[in-house]
Amino acid sequence: MTQKTQWGIIGPGRIAHRFAQALEAEDVGELYAVASRDVNRGKAFAQQYHAAVAYQSYADLLADPLVDVVYIATPHMFHFETAKQCIMAGKAVLVEKPMTINVKQSEALIELAREKSVFLMEGMWTLFLPIYEQVNQWLSDNKIGDVKLITSSFGFNVPKDEADRYYNPDLAGGVLLDMGIYNVATSQWFHQQDDCEITCDGLVAKTGVDEMCLVNLKYPSGTATQFVCNFNTQTINDLTIYGTKGHIRIHPMFWDTATATLQTESENVTIDKPFEVNGFEYEIKEVEACLRAGKLESSLMTHQRTLSSLKVMDTIRAKLGVVYPNE
């Protein structure tokens, strides 16, 4: 590997801009190449973020020996095939959330990555934010006692464009994979438990994808999670962890925030941990540290964590009757 990690981006759409901005930080690697099916989009992106090369095909980017690691930022439906191609080309890969559309695909990818000794991680960037470290510290200091309940919401009034990836089943749209994944992943993380009993309800749009999910997760230890995610209205978008001695509130937007409050009988503290750039730099640093250490998996955003969230989401989708084409 060259001294500075050389990143390649596949799919320079909306979120790829934020990722590329984070790569402009001093202490991370650099954007070396971008691949887009649209030559003009690729060139414009490369110019904007000072990438050396713009490829018109994903395969050409994967054939470039100077690319150390690939960030996949395409709609959900294409994550599996594109990540598979990266692994087959021997490229380390960070796949945007969700890693794939279901557990079965992620199990296959993880197995392939292990077989080929290639690094693979899902881009659940929230778990690397500095304020999440602070919240974990409060929890391990037993500030709120035993965790009993986690509640959260994630909702926006999303334009009702049936072709856009949010509502389009061919792109594996739906609110759960797009937004609810944060409610699921953060709850599983704070509960430190995977297996749970799931009850849910929701609304399915006429395109066949979920546009609202109302979910309860009940763990064998007697703790629980309740969340709502939806495409119809902007909710409060915070997350609260209730314990036997108090609670911790992660401020809106809980997946993209620098602020949390600890409230107990004796303390009422609000802490801010501002981002160095835009928040994506922390997952980037994690990937680069793993690559330098020769690791095939992050010890924080593990493969098991990805599978655990997908298992919950597979069950919720099955209960709501949301099935993607060719699934």
Ligand SMILES: NC(=O)c1ccc[n+]([C@@H]2O[C@H](COP(=O)([O-])OP(=O)(O)OC[C@H]3O[C@@H](n4cnc5c(N)ncnc54)[C@H](OP(=O)(O)O)[C@@H]3O)[C@@H](O)[C@H]2O)c1
């Ligand atoms: N971490 C976060 O905070 C965050 C926020 C938003 C989204 N995301 C995730 O990021 C990923 C991309 O979301 P986005 O909103 O950025 O996507 P997007 O702008 O709709 O599309 C991104 C790229 O995917 C390719 N693409 C789009 N539509 C396609 C189609 N119909 N067929 C084949 N390829 C298509 C295009 O690549 P080409 O340039 O090659 O044409 C496009 O540039 C998703 O996994 C999403 O969940 C994460």
